[in-house]
Amino acid sequence: MADHIVLIVGEIGDWSADTVAGAVAKAGVRVFRLTTYDFPQRMGLAAIFDGKWSGTISTVDGQLSLDTVISVYYRRPRTFDLPAGMSGPERRFARAQARVGLGGILASMPVRWINHPSVLADAE
Numbered sequence: 001m002a003d004h005i006v007l008i009v010g011e012i013g014d015w016s017a018d019t020v021a022g023a024v025a026k027a028g029v030r031v032f033r034l035t036t037y038d039f040p041q042r043m044g045l046a047a048i049f050d051g052k053w054s055g056t057i058s059t060v061d062g063q064l065s066l067d068t069v070i071s072v073y074y075r076r077p078r079t080f081d082l083p084a085g086m087s088g089p090e091r092r093f094a095r096a097q098a099r100v101g102l103g104g105i106l107a108s109m110p111v112r113w114i115n116h117p118s119v120l121a122d123a124e
Contacts, residue, residue, distance in 0.1 A: 005068045008033045009106070010075035017075045020114075024073075032064045037078040039102050053105050066105070071112040074120075 006024045008031055010017035021031045034043060038059060047055030047066060057064045080098040082091055107117045 003068055004070045005030045005032050005064065007031075007064065007069045007072045007106075008075070009036060009072060009077055011035050011037075011078065014075060017073065020073050020075075029070075032069075033061070034059055034064070035078060036102065037081050039080050039098055041081050041083065043102075045102055045105065047105050053109060055105075066109065069109060069111055072106065072109065072114070072116075074106075074113065074115040074117060077117075 006029055008017050008021050008024075010033070012018075012033065012035065017033070021033060024031050034057065039045070042060060044058040045055070046058075047053050053066050055066050057066070080095055082094050082098075086094065103117060113119075
């Protein structure tokens with residue numbers, strides 16, 4: 001399963017995400033971690049839809065091909081880090097666009113999920 005990856009969306013240092021990452025890696029499956037806080041300033045997203053999403057997410061730790069993700073563990077995402085100096089309306093618009101862009105692509109991936117964002121929203 002070297003070409004399959006479990007994506008963990010959560011903070012480094014979060015005990016739950018760290019524990020899951022360790023267990024998945026111990027089972028021999030590659031792990032890629034990202035935090036939503038890094039988007040869009042320190043994380044890039046390039047994707048196209050042709051019946052399914054394909055493309056890459058780029059972070060300071062490397063690149064993730066969306067095609068390789070087999071499962072997502074989604075734990076306490078942080079709000080997006082936006083550039084300083086934006087007005088309130090600009091921040092609201094940028095945050096909504098980031099949520100729809102990154103969040104929408106991730107949420108629509110047909111993979112196994114633990115804590116799918118739409119289920120979390122329903123629970124709130």
